[in-house]
Amino acid sequence: MCPLKPVTHVIFDMDGLLLDTECLYTRAAEIVASEYGKTFTWEMQVACMGLKARADAKYNIDTLDLPLTVDQYLDKVSRVYKTVFPSAQFMPGAEKLVRHLHKHNIPIAIASGGAQDSFELKTTNHKEFVSLFSHVVLASTDPEVENGKPAPDVFLICAKRFPDSPNPDQCLVFEDAPNGVEAGVKAGMQVVMVPDPRLAQEKTKGSSQVLKSLEDFKPELFGLPTYDD
Known part of the structure; x- marks a missing residue:
């Protein structure tokens, strides 16, 4: 791994990183697949992490050979999302880290592969938390994001939208998925x-640091303010 360098801005993925939603996405995909006697697997979930919604849907349709169009698939999973997403809870250490950075005036933003409607559902009980971020870029519904992760678009656009438009090397990305890590590195x-x-460990390659939890993050290693306690 390369030596860690100081940063001035921080960009967070959301699903599976700030909020524990990957299990909810998995549940929705399992329900749709089961309607056709098919099984949605963990390997499929890994492949889908960070993809734009339509790319995610097409991958599942093609992999499971489902008799659905992309729009039909999205309609089915969106019905499940409405019932499960509002229950999304914070991942360990997420709220503490975000509030710490905000308290110390470190510019922070969210860059997610998701869509606006699902984002609203997932953050139903976390509106005040979301207000701490400078801005949110959602690849699936943002017209400026042409390509989803693993392309770098969402991170580059997110960086550009900070008021001072930092250079990419001034930004630190937090991710949980291989597609997101690849996108951040490309950015x-x-x-x-x-x-x-x-x-699998080989799928963590490319990252500057791998942690078991956000609780293990040491801000000072990247030139950020250390925790007060």
Whole structure:
């Protein structure tokens, strides 16, 4: 791994990183697949992490050979999302880190592969938390994001939208998924990965640091203010 360098801005993925939603996405995909006697697997979930919604849908349709169009698939999973997403809870250490950075006036933002409607559902009970971020870029519904992760678009656009438009190397990305790590690296940013413990070690390559939890993050290693306690 390369030596860690100081940063001035921080960009967070959301699903599986700030909020514990990957299990909810998995549940929705499992329900749709089961309608057709098919099984949605963990390997499929890893492949889908960070993709734009339509790319995610097409991957599942093609992999499971489902008799659905992309729009039909999205309609089915969106019905499940409405019932499960509002229950999303914080991942360990997420709220503490975000509030710490905000308290110390470190510019922070969210860059997610998700869509606006699902984002609203997932943050139903976390509106005040979301207000701490400078801005949110959602790849699936943002017209400026042409390509989803693993392309770097969402991170580059997110960086550009900070008031002072920092250079990519001034930004630190937090990700849980291989697609997101690849996108951050392509954007020219350092990436801290907090993977699902089931993820194969070789899929963590490219990141500047790999942590078991956001609780293990030491801000001072990247030139950020240390925790007060």
